[in-house]
Amino acid sequence: MKAVVVTSFVESPRLVDLADPRPGPGEILVAVRYASINPVDWAASTGALTGLAKNRFPLILGFDGVGRVEALGDGATHFAVGDLVFGQFWGDVLQYGTYAERLTIAERPSFGAVQTIPDGVDPRVAAAVPTAGMTAYGALELLDLRPGDSLLILGATGGVGVLAMQLAAQAALSVTATTRADAADRIRLLGATKTIDYATQAIGDALRTTDPEGLDGVLDLVGDPEGVDIAARHVRDGGKVVSVAGGVTGELAAQSRVTATNYLLDDKPARLRWVGERLAAGGLVVPIDREVSLTEAPEAVQAARQGGARGKTVIRVG
Numbered sequence: 447m448k449a450v451v452v453t454s455f456v457e458s459p460r461l462v463d464l465a466d467p468r469p470g471p472g473e474i475l476v477a478v479r480y481a482s483i484n485p486v487d488w489a490a491s492t493g494a495l496t497g498l499a500k501n502r503f504p505l506i507l508g509f510d511g512v513g514r515v516e517a518l519g520d521g522a523t524h525f526a527v528g529d530l531v532f533g534q535f536w537g538d539v540l541q542y543g544t545y546a547e548r549l550t551i552a553e554r555p556s557f558g559a560v561q562t563i564p565d566g567v568d569p570r571v572a573a574a575v576p577t578a579g580m581t582a583y584g585a586l587e588l589l590d591l592r593p594g595d596s597l598l599i600l601g602a603t604g605g606v607g608v609l610a611m612q613l614a615a616q617a618a619l620s621v622t623a624t625t626r627a628d629a630a631d632r633i634r635l636l637g638a639t640k641t642i643d644y645a646t647q648a649i650g651d652a653l654r655t656t657d658p659e660g661l662d663g664v665l666d667l668v669g670d671p672e673g674v675d676i677a678a679r680h681v682r683d684g685g686k687v688v689s690v691a692g693g694v695t696g697e698l699a700a701q702s703r704v705t706a707t708n709y710l711l712d713d714k715p716a717r718l719r720w721v722g723e724r725l726a727a728g729g730l731v732v733p734i735d736r737e738v739s740l741t742e743a744p745e746a747v748q749a750a751r752q753g754g755a756r757g758k759t760v761i762r763v764g
């Protein structure tokens with residue numbers, strides 16, 4: 447099968463031919479149809495997840511995707527051959543990712559979550575959404591804001607941002623979002639009330655105009671501690687700051703005026719179920735910025751690392 451791999455943590459991803467994997471006990475074999483790119487894919491390829499997961503080379507990249515169950519390992523009973531499944535395919539060991547024609551995964555993966563695609567959901571969209579959708583949902587849940595509250599989203603244009611934006615607007619929050627100017631109109635269409643061009647405006651100054659009465663919450667998707675600190679100063683007493691990108695320093699977390707937390711995606715099976723239900727109900731637009739073939743995936747994953755995402759990049763696999 448074709449697969450995009452690294453064989454060490456210092457090389458760039460490349461397309462190779464590998465033997466098809468075979469499902470072990472409790473595992474399923476999935477013929478992948480679509481994958482999508484997330485920043486965590488790059489992290490896996492550089493060894494940044496070593497503290498979190500074991501790795502085996504050649505390491506096939508990719509966590510998110512959609513595919514058809516082709517075979518069941520001994521004792522696997524949760525899925526049937528032929529089921530179309532989606533999710534975050536993150537097992538005990540990082541080896542068989544979604545940037546490949548086939549993968550094996552425990553039907554109840556230790557770190558990820560896999561389920562059948564709800565009826566009527568486009569497989570491309572289902573492949574694009576798992577990590578970003580679950581993260582947007584989990585982070586907003588932690589913020590726990592009320593209708594009418596004001597929220598600043600730092601970095602609203604990427605995979606998590608475009609979904610968090612919509613969920614926040616659907617929860618009747620008043621959202622200010624930081625974005626480059628080229629994406630401001632799109633971000634407003636997804637629900638932002640106000641936008642700040644972070645490339646040309648100092649965020650602290652801009653917030654004095656956009657939110658003169660202060661913010662109830664900040665959702666950071668960028669991970670710049672200085673930017674998070676500046677934003678936190680505009681949060682009203684008792685408000686909340688949540689970063690999914692490690693932007694909350696120990697110092698900020700330790701003060702008591704606002705609650706500031708770094709969030710790591712948790713409770714994935716329940717969150718994936720919720721994302722699937724939202725997709726099936728037609729309540730989420732998943733902007734697909736770019737679609738590439740598996741052959742183009744090594745270049746696309748490098749390009750994604752340079753920034754500039756406007757929604758999701760999907761990889762067409764089979």
Ligand SMILES: NC(=O)c1ccc[n+]([C@@H]2O[C@H](COP(=O)([O-])OP(=O)(O)OC[C@H]3O[C@@H](n4cnc5c(N)ncnc54)[C@H](OP(=O)(O)O)[C@@H]3O)[C@@H](O)[C@H]2O)c1
Nearest residue numbers: 485581601603604605606607690691709710711753754755
């Ligand atoms: N904690 C968790 O469990 C978890 C789960 C999923 C993702 N994450 C993290 O969440 C972050 C976002 O993920 P993603 O999938 O949305 O990434 P993405 O699709 O690559 O999007 C990142 C976006 O941020 C924008 N950006 C970059 N610098 C910015 C800045 N200074 N101000 C405002 N926007 C900026 C980029 O556009 P421009 O370059 O054009 O500005 C791009 O649109 C990543 O750090 C990822 O690792 C964490």
